[in-house]
Amino acid sequence: MYVAVKGGERAIENSQALLAELRRGDPSVAELSIEQIRLQLRLAVDRIMTEGSLYDPELAALALKQASGDAIEAIFLLRAYRTTLPRLGYSVPLDTGKMRLWRRVSATFKDLPGGQILGPTYDYTQRLLDFALLAGTPVPPAPRLPADAEPVPAVLDLLDQEGLIEAESASCGDPEPHDLTREPMRFPASRAARLQNLARADEGFILALGYSTQRGYAHSHPFAGEVRFGSVEVELVPEELGFAVSIGELEVTECQMINQFAGSKSQPPQFTRGYGLAFGHSERKAMAMSLVDRALRAPELGEAIDSPAQMEEFVLSHSDSLEASGFVQHLKLPHYVDFQSELELVRRLRINAVQQDEPT
Amino acid sequence: MAADSATPLLCARALRRLYGRIVALEEVSFELWPGEILAIVGESGSGKSTLLHVLAGQLEPDEGEVLFDLPGRGLQDIYRLCEGERRTLARTDWGFVHQHAVDGLRMHVSAGANVVERQMALGERHYGRLRRLALDWLQHVELDPARIDDAPVIFSGGMRQRLQIARNLVTLPRLVFLDEPTSGLDVSVQARLLDLLRRLTRELGLAVVLVTHDLAVARLLAHRTMVMQLGRVVESGLTDQLLDDPVHPYTQLLVSSVLPP
């Protein structure tokens, strides 16, 4: 008797039970708390918040736990949850110039107002496995900046005073932002929509594209004008008040990349900007994003488009990890019907080919 | 040349185009008559390619206009047409033969389909008729009809150019743009292709705008020649006259062949 491959309720329920068991692991080992994940795997949590486009460390940690540490699955969980949230209002643009800094470095000036602040970074750790962590050792308190430190101006503002760098102009439609999760992307896209797409984009994809611009695939001569990481206030103007009130703080990483530009019909030669922003501490993402942002400005600056990182449709249509992961993995779904159609075709073509080869 | 026509087929008026602060075209005006072949010559950077793209509706000029004699409507500025009209014009009444065949052909699609794509776009839905049309045109351009199902990616440079020509002429356009159609080919292949072009333009009464850096090509094909330097037309006239008795010093320099292409 023929029995088709059937899923059915029970198979799905069994699968979920097995998954839950594997996620938990050996029950004799203590279970991870959300608090532990949030505090001790903070960079993973930051990535999930950035690409999940939802600033909520606790829920991001929960998603990471539920996803057994799979970042893309965790981003998926957070995004699906985010869909159900109402839009209560739009904040005023973050003023990153007023950031309470953890870290701030510039590759363009040796010294500058506010100074270089190394802060917490893996950059100079020499990457030797720390076997002390196998056992777990107490960590002594680290020296830090005074809490009342003055805000430090952005490096690019210093260049701006001389007119050496393009003025930063608000995108069309500001301050009401394009919302990619509500409105579909249309090409050509506004810079605001592009930046939003890049901020949510898969870090690996953006990193590879940004990297490609440094290897001749785009005419790019970038300098890291500034990378800063710290906390900024989020402000909202409630309609009934008419003035901005702070509704909280979030940690962000911002990168302003400086690029050469030869000048155009309407503009003298000057430096141009590439911009990157990520939730939490995500320098790799913010820097790669700023390179790709600049590469995607090619049409606006009259540059030839001949490299992948400059091709808007290519970059923006393939940057989202959920779209990519879902569609690649949908190949697991049954395709019996299409395959059957192809099977029949290939058989027919083979019969024709054999008949043609036979001597007449 | 149909000298009795009352209206020119194509008309350029005071064209100007800048790239940044570089002037690519300045004050370019001329008329092209039905059946006339006009060569635009000059060294690279003279603005001749820019002019060709402006004329062919691919690059809007900063100033000036490009007029084309539309059937029943007379001279119309092609940049005032809606995009659909311009695109239809470009694949029916116009042809564009690119310098590099990869820009003008579908390299991985059979020669036959390359030839008849325009007809399919116009609504021809009979495979047998399309097939016969493709075979006819392969013969017109002296390509072996047995190669009808081969893709141009395995064709030689000369064969690719012939295929491009067939693909463009299949709708019997009135105007064809030729962008350095013979450069990069061996001398003997060039000569045969030029013969073919001369024969086809005569048989079909085509008007042609030909861009070339090779004065020999202009002499062989063109009724009239325009010499460009730094975005401006410095001299123009009947080809034989212009080449035998150049007036402008730059033309004299070109004719004495001291300039590299």
Next chain:
Amino acid sequence: MRMCDPPGSLERDPNVNFAYLDERTKRMIRRALLKAVCIPGHQVAFGSREMPLPYGWGTGGIQVTASILGPRDVLKVIDQGSDDTVNAVNIRRFFQRTAGVAVTTDTTRADIIQTRHRIPETPLREGQILVFQVPAPEPMQRLEPRQSETRKMHGLAEYGLMHVKLYEDIAHYGHIATTYDYPVLVNNRYVMSPSPIPKFDNPKLNMSPALQLFGAGREKRIYAVPPYTAVTSLAFDDHPFEVQRWESGCALCGSRASFLDEVLTDDHGGRMFVCSDSDYCTSRQGADVRSVISDGG
């Protein structure tokens, strides 16, 4: 052979909105659907939401179904023609949990049928809605990947490229070699992807009494074929469109009019052919094995 899952095994989750999406989103999608119905075959961009199912797994169809579903509607979900493949079960469970609607495997009883890759063999009637899950809405994508260009080509009805592909098939194989997702011309205007249904199903699109809606979640497009709309499969006059045929009928119900799946029965090359539409096949075998799965909650 057991066709159905145990009835009523899922309770409606009171913590989510009816059919998961919020009402404003549903309204936005219904507006896109109305526009799509007005311009048959035209792809309407819409603000596709991030769903709790992965992209490529039916998020477009699910959003369309969610926006048109009412509490008294009876829903049927099929994948590959069958009600009980894992994916169909999963989507059906999703709507049982979020909307508590009645579900069925019976094509004739369903108000809304969400489908992946098939159109039911049982003819649809007026008032029914067929919702297709669409992975790649742009029929020209493989020939021209730039959306900015294909949008223009649709706008100007520049469809020569589609026939280049068909020409090539005939030149190389002697016949058109597209077997599924076979492009169609809708209402004599727009070229449309019918989604990856076998070309066997293409004739059912034409002049169907049912409303046919297409949702592509990842690509954020919705399109529609209203009832009684002409849908023709692209072809040449002298190489007309043809559907697949089988040498024998279904091994279970004997039908010679349905799309057959090939099933391997042993590892010595043994195989049999059975209907891909499980409801159709079962109903032909005898009505007793077929039932309503659940009357909803």
